[in-house]
Amino acid sequence: MKGEISLRRFKALCKKEVYSLKSKRIVGSLRDILVDNKGHMRYIxxxxxxxxxxxxxxxxxxxxxxxxxxxxxxxxxxxxxxADGDAQSIINILGRMVKSEDKIVGMVEDVHLDLRHRSIIGFEISRGFLMDVCNGMQIILFEDILFKDGYIVCHSRNGLEVYKGGIKNIINREG
Structure with a gap:
């Protein structure tokens, strides 16, 4: 589709205007996206x-x-x-604790979306400001998670990938 951006973060989309092509007017702003348990977008x-x-x-x-x-x-x-029984609200996913092997890995900071395929790619995990600055942010792929009551389980720590550098990674690259 012309003008379509494939990969985006939820926080970058939130509050964008929603425009009706039929009535040629703005109907409101994006508040949330509801996804099913397979990570496919169902509703806005x-x-x-x-x-x-x-x-x-x-x-x-x-x-x-x-x-x-x-x-x-x-x-x-x-x-x-x-409420749709099988739909998860992305707003309710933000801030959830992520565990792996009964250890807290971090909190969901943002959700990465593939807008072309209308699905979740993964979650951006924060381990706290100082850890993020030092080690970089981490992302966990959607297929490596399971939703539990109030938190998310990451099946393996191999699913966590560091991206966007961090001081430690920048020093290692330049050294």
């Missing part, structure tokens, strides 16, 4: 900014594209937001 949640309308939910099939400046929907067919 749009904050209308109106206290009487609140949040609206649109099926992911209704999203034409995620552009750099906005999210374009085909029409305004929507429904009221209700």
């Amino acid at each position: 949640v749009v904050n209308t900014g109106n206290i009487f309308n609140g949040n609206w939910i649109y099926g992911i099939h209704n999203v034409k594209s995620f552009t750099k400046n906005a999210i374009e929907i085909k029409d305004e067919a929507r429904r009221e937001l209700r």
Whole structure:
């Protein structure tokens, strides 16, 4: 699709305007994305900014594209937001504790999305400001996780990959 950006972080998408191609108007801003247990996007949640309308939910099939400046929907067919038993809210995933072998690995800082395939790639994990600055942030691939009540289980520490450097990694590269 023209103008589509393939890989994005959830925090970069959050609060982007949602534009209806049918009515040629802004219907609100992105508040959340609901995903199934396989990591596929199912719905987007749009904050209308109106206290009487609140949040609206649109099926992911209704999203034409995620552009750099906005999210374009085909029409305004929507429904009221209700809990969907098999859908996870990305907002509720942020800040969750990640464990591996009963040890705390870190907290979910952001979610990396593949917008072309409409799925989660992985979670950005923070181990605390000083550890992140020293060692770099870590990412865990989605296929290596399991959702539990209130936390996420990483099956193996091999799923954790350091990216974006960190002071320790920059020194090792230059040395």
